[in-house]
Amino acid sequence: MTDCPLCRPDKETALWSDTRCRVILVDDPDYAGFCRVIWQQHVKEMTDLTETDRGHFMAVVFAVEQALRESMHPDKINLASLGNQVPHLHWHVIPRFADDAHFPDPVWAMRKRDHRMIRTDRILLAEQLKRRLGELRQRKTGR
Template structure:
C-alpha cells in the first residue's frame, strides 16, 4: 500500500463488483455514462509485475466489463486505457464512447468539442452491478 495512492485509500468510484484480486467501479464522470475502472486491490504499478494468472484475470475482468457495457449501452466505441502516469497503481479505464459525447471523436482527455448535460447514473449502476455479477461469477 502506498501512502499517497488514491486507489489504496479509496474504492475509486461506485463499487459494482470485486473479488480478492480486483474491483470494478463506476466513475462519476459528468461526460461519460458507464465509465468504469478495473482496479487491482494491491499496490502494484505494472502489469508485468503480476504473475501470469493475475494478469490473465485482470484482463478477463476488463474484457467482461467491456462486453457488459456494450450489451447495456450499445456505444459507438469502447476505449480501453491503462496509463498510470498520475496514479501508478494498476487500473484499466473502460470508457463507452458515443458520437454525441463531449470529446468524440477525440480522446476523453482532449479538449471538449461540444457541451453535454451530466447524465443520471443511478439506474445504470444497478443494471451494471447485476450484469457484472452474473458475467463474472
C-alpha cells in the same frame, strides 16, 4: 505509497469485486458508464503480475466492456491503462458515443462540442452493470 488514492478508496460506487480487483463506476458527468477496474494491491506495471493474475485482471476488464456494450450500446468502448499520475494498476473502460464532448478524440483531449445531455439514471445503470458483471463472472467461473 501511502498517499495513493486507489489504495485508499473514498466514496466509490463499487460494482463488483473479488480479492484481486474491483470495478467502480466513475462519477463523470460527461461519461455515464465510465468504469475503472482497479487491482487491489499496489502494483505499478502489468508485467509485475503473474501470468495468471494478468489473465484474471484482463478477463474482468473484458467483462466490464461486455456489460457496458450490452447495457448502453455505445458507438465505441475505450480501454486505457495509463497510471502516470497514479502508479497503481487500473484500467479505464469508457463507453463512447459519436455525440459525446470529445468524440472521436480521447476523453482527455480538448472538448469538441458542448456537454451532451446524458439521459442515464446513474443508480439504474449501476444496478444493471452490477447484475451483468455478476452474470458474466458467474458464467465464466461456473459459480
